[in-house]
Amino acid sequence: MALQVELDQVSMQFGETVALRDASVRIEAGEAISFIGPRGCGKTTILRLIAGLNEPTSGHIRIGGRDMAGVGPADRPTGLVLHSMPVYPLMRVWENVVFHLDADSQDRRQRRALAEDLLGRFALAGEADRALIELDALDRLRVAIAGVLATRPAVLLLDEPIAALPQSLADPLLEDLVALHGRGDLTVIYITGDEAVPRRLGGRIARMQGGRIERIDAASG
Numbered sequence: 001m002a003l004q005v006e007l008d009q010v011s012m013q014f015g016e017t018v019a020l021r022d023a024s025v026r027i028e029a030g031e032a033i034s035f036i037g038p039r040g041c042g043k044t045t046i047l048r049l050i051a052g053l054n055e056p057t058s059g060h061i062r063i064g065g066r067d068m069a070g071v072g073p074a075d076r077p078t079g080l081v082l083h084s085m086p087v088y089p090l091m092r093v094w095e096n097v098v099f100h101l102d103a104d105s106q107d108r109r110q111r112r113a114l115a116e117d118l119l120g121r122f123a124l125a126g127e128a129d130r131a132l133i134e135l136d137a138l139d140r141l142r143v144a145i146a147g148v149l150a151t152r153p154a155v156l157l158l159d160e161p162i163a164a165l166p167q168s169l170a171d172p173l174l175e176d177l178v179a180l181h182g183r184g185d186l187t188v189i190y191i192t193g194d195e196a197v198p199r200r201l202g203g204r205i206a207r208m209q210g211g212r213i214e215r216i217d218a219a220s221g
Contacts, residue, residue, distance in 0.1 A: 032203030
């Protein structure tokens with residue numbers, strides 16, 4: 001189930017460097033929002049703070065109304081997708097999807113069924129028994145994203161996952177992400193420097209500069 005995310009006057013300082021200044025935004029449950037701006041503007045810092053990889057210097061982050069202060073990444077209802085994701089090339093595709101789940105919580109048949117369901121969202125259910133190394137770069141990334149979804153996040157955090165892909169592969173993966181958001185069970189937060197991406201994803205665009213959110217627009221505007 002998608003959850004609301006709220007940043008309330010959030011700032012982040014690394015030594016003498018202020019990476020984020022008084023960022024406030026409310027992201028509704030099931031919404032898509034893209035943070036866009038030049039390198040060093042603070043957009044990745046926001047993603048890391050929501051994921052719990054860093055604690056803010058000041059301000060509050062709430063997910064589903066719960067203050068995340070002191071809540072580590074593993075205990076947050078978030079899933080983080082990077083442009084380079086860890087995979088296990090010699091393992092079978094379905095085993096990659098459920099690799100990070102607690103094996104004691106489900107038997108092998110349940111884990112296999114979950115993996116096939118998630119792979120089906122990327123039209124990869126038929127590839128479940130292949131070794132991951134046999135898939136191309138696009139499908140390996142799809143498998144990695146399915147692995148993030150296996151943890152059942154309420155908030156999907158996307159740190160430019162298509163940035164390292166050629167356009168011929170980036171376009172179909174972006175369409176996959178649009179379809180994932182269209183299911184309505186995820187709040188999607190996307191970090192990018194590419195204006196075209198949020199316009200295809202929809203929702204809102206938060207424009208950043210110098211560690212500040214300067215304005216928030218409709219993606220279609």
